[in-house]
Amino acid sequence: MAYGANDWDSRLLDVGRPGQLGDAATSTPSPFQQYLPLTSLLCKLSRFKALAADKDLANSVIAPLVRQLPFDEELSLLLAKYGWHPLEGFTTTLDLAGLKGALQKYKYIKIGQLGSGSYGVVHKAVNRETKELLAIKKVVHSVDHGLSDSTIREISTLRELQHDNIVRLKDIIATVNGNHVHLVLEFLDCDLRYYLDNCTEASNISRIKSVVYQILRGIRYAHANSIMHRDLKPQNILVSTSTGQVKITDFGLARCFLPNEERAYTEKVVTLYYRAPELLLGSQYYTSAVDLWSIGCIMAEMINFDVFFKAEQEVSEISQIMRIFSKLGTPTPEAWKELPGLTHFSQDFPRFPPRPLHELVPRLANDPQGLDLLSRLLMYDPRHRITASQALEHPWFYGVHV
Numbered sequence: 001m002a003y004g005a006n007d008w009d010s011r012l013l014d015v016g017r018p019g020q021l022g023d024a025a026t027s028t029p030s031p032f033q034q035y036l037p038l039t040s041l042l043c044k045l046s047r048f049k050a051l052a053a054d055k056d057l058a059n060s061v062i063a064p065l066v067r068q069l070p071f072d073e074e075l076s077l078l079l080a081k082y083g084w085h086p087l088e089g090f091t092t093t094l095d096l097a098g099l100k101g102a103l104q105k106y107k108y109i110k111i112g113q114l115g116s117g118s119y120g121v122v123h124k125a126v127n128r129e130t131k132e133l134l135a136i137k138k139v140v141h142s143v144d145h146g147l148s149d150s151t152i153r154e155i156s157t158l159r160e161l162q163h164d165n166i167v168r169l170k171d172i173i174a175t176v177n178g179n180h181v182h183l184v185l186e187f188l189d190c191d192l193r194y195y196l197d198n199c200t201e202a203s204n205i206s207r208i209k210s211v212v213y214q215i216l217r218g219i220r221y222a223h224a225n226s227i228m229h230r231d232l233k234p235q236n237i238l239v240s241t242s243t244g245q246v247k248i249t250d251f252g253l254a255r256c257f258l259p260n261e262e263r264a265y266t267e268k269v270v271t272l273y274y275r276a277p278e279l280l281l282g283s284q285y286y287t288s289a290v291d292l293w294s295i296g297c298i299m300a301e302m303i304n305f306d307v308f309f310k311a312e313q314e315v316s317e318i319s320q321i322m323r324i325f326s327k328l329g330t331p332t333p334e335a336w337k338e339l340p341g342l343t344h345f346s347q348d349f350p351r352f353p354p355r356p357l358h359e360l361v362p363r364l365a366n367d368p369q370g371l372d373l374l375s376r377l378l379m380y381d382p383r384h385r386i387t388a389s390q391a392l393e394h395p396w397f398y399g400v401h402v
């Protein structure tokens, strides 16, 4: 399939036409046994390599599937644009790619806006046939330059990663002449920012444990597949308020890395509050440990109900690094060997003493395991920072309810 990634599409290949469903068709159909005419038609259109089909081919292969669609006014108008006549079928050469793009858009009904970020708008939508709720992220695609690096990264990463704690990419809509690509994602009620600000249960330590544990599970899987996220923050973590499930989203800044290899990457990643000190100090040779720092910031924020390293005055890299130093103490070259070599580090930086972590996170004052985990996530030297696999084994999570 050209655009792949749709569970329904691939399963339908096995289901066949009505009347060919076998015994299961006579009992109550499960979602996978239901006949979905629009999905079947899209599946057929995807199998064509050519962009157009002559009238006879269109009428013998496509028209029978079109006739099974539940017509409404919108669909009639849409098909008329592609030369469809209710009695005669297709009356001209069929623009297969155009019809496919138009039907893919028709398949999803937008029902509200969920958010807008740096790369596009995210809408809540419903699959017309299955009634499944979805989130559709529209990303701009420049006609001159094609898909942006960010979109290519996001698509290729999400297609690669299939895990309970990573948002599932269900479909990709790309119209041939349009300048947008739509990513169809599974829907979750809210992001962690909203959850923290609006749901009282978010403040329970047991809930916090579960959320942090699930983020770590998703990140362990991504890291095991050589992908670092590089933009972990509450807005990029989705939460289902009914099931408590947590999923990582927004892989627009994600990139591949080779294990045990330090390569020069761009340092301008990760929203400032969650950015690891090695990035703030200009290291180009960072590793997947940047994600663990961000998880430490998220854990502390959930416990304190406030951003942990919030620069008080201007938001700049230097004020952010000072904010970190004023809480955790200015690092020393003894504790972090590479420190003096980092581009933005200066020997003239103020020497802040470290403040005790139990004062910075008072709700953990009687929880030595919690303090221990947090201190390992917020370790200055990325080589000594805890990994996702190690963190998941940490005693703070013993008996965690996911």
Ligand SMILES: Nc1ncnc2c1ncn2[C@@H]1O[C@H](COP(=O)(O)OP(=O)(O)OP(=O)(O)O)[C@@H](O)[C@H]1O
Pocket (backbone or CB within 6 Å): 114, 115, 116, 117, 118, 119, 120, 121, 122, 134, 135, 137, 167, 185, 186, 187, 188, 189, 190, 191, 235, 236, 238, 249, 250, 252
């Ligand atoms: N699958 C989803 N289910 C529910 N809400 C979602 C989903 N995907 C995204 N959202 C909402 O839309 C917002 C923006 O989505 P996303 O982070 O993917 O876009 P973005 O444009 O890359 O944002 P930015 O780069 O500024 O972080 C999210 O913070 C979240 O609130």
Ligand SMILES: [Mg+2]
Pocket (backbone or CB within 6 Å): 117, 235, 236, 250
């Ligand atoms: Mg985002």
